[in-house]
Amino acid sequence: MPTDTTQARLISAATDHMLAFTATIPDTELDRPTPCRDMDLAALLAHVDGLAQAFAAAARKDFGPLTSTPPNPGQSRLAPEWRDDLHRHVCDLADSWNDTAAWEGMTQAGGVELPAEIMGMVALSELVLHGWDVARAADIAFDVPDEILQVVFDFHYPPQPQDDRDGMFGPVVEVPDDAPLVDRVAGLTGRDPLWPHAIREDQ
Numbered sequence: 001m002p003t004d005t006t007q008a009r010l011i012s013a014a015t016d017h018m019l020a021f022t023a024t025i026p027d028t029e030l031d032r033p034t035p036c037r038d039m040d041l042a043a044l045l046a047h048v049d050g051l052a053q054a055f056a057a058a059a060r061k062d063f064g065p066l067t068s069t070p071p072n073p074g075q076s077r078l079a080p081e082w083r084d085d086l087h088r089h090v091c092d093l094a095d096s097w098n099d100t101a102a103w104e105g106m107t108q109a110g111g112v113e114l115p116a117e118i119m120g121m122v123a124l125s126e127l128v129l130h131g132w133d134v135a136r137a138a139d140i141a142f143d144v145p146d147e148i149l150q151v152v153f154d155f156h157y158p159p160q161p162q163d164d165r166d167g168m169f170g171p172v173v174e175v176p177d178d179a180p181l182v183d184r185v186a187g188l189t190g191r192d193p194l195w196p197h198a199i200r201e202d203q
Contacts, residue, residue, distance in 0.1 A: 004103035034137035046076035059096035
């Protein structure tokens with residue numbers, strides 16, 4: 001597993017990509033479908049905003065409603081000033097995990113307690129995977145470097161039994177071993193690398 005210094009750097013890089021993906025999305029496209037079941041782009045962005053706040057609080061060991069409540073993406077609502085809110089909260093996430101104390105001891109997010117070094121990996125994974133979701137939904141090139149993708153892939157491989165993944169990921173989508181790393185990360189975490197084309201062909 002990467003050291004906390006390396007991991008903090010990767011989180012900062014992932015936040016930069018997330019902010020780049022979201023910066024150019026016009027409000028007129030917020031009703032677009034996403035790879036996340038039953039979530040349009042507005043709901044997905046609201047979910048990202050909420051998880052950014054939760055994982056920042058987890059890094060600071062600032063326990064309370066932000067860290068003790070499981071996420072409920074279906075009830076996420078995007079505020080009119082969502083761009084400013086998302087930018088502030090995602091940057092706070094990166095800054096919070098840049099503190100070496102964030103990686104020490106136990107912490108909590110989504111009502112789950114984990115060693116802080118594992119929670120930091122979860123935060124990185126959430127940024128990368130939902131960055132993929134946002135980029136696909138908004139038809140934006142997903143240019144996260146393989147250095148980050150490999151860390152996320154290794155964190156989730158081998159996959160847990162599906163009963164343990166329910167509520168987090170759908171079933172693994174089989175992807176050839178020689179496929180691009182980004183496609184293997186997507187498939188490993190229950191995402192169809194062909195989305196949205198496969199969805200459109202099924203309709």
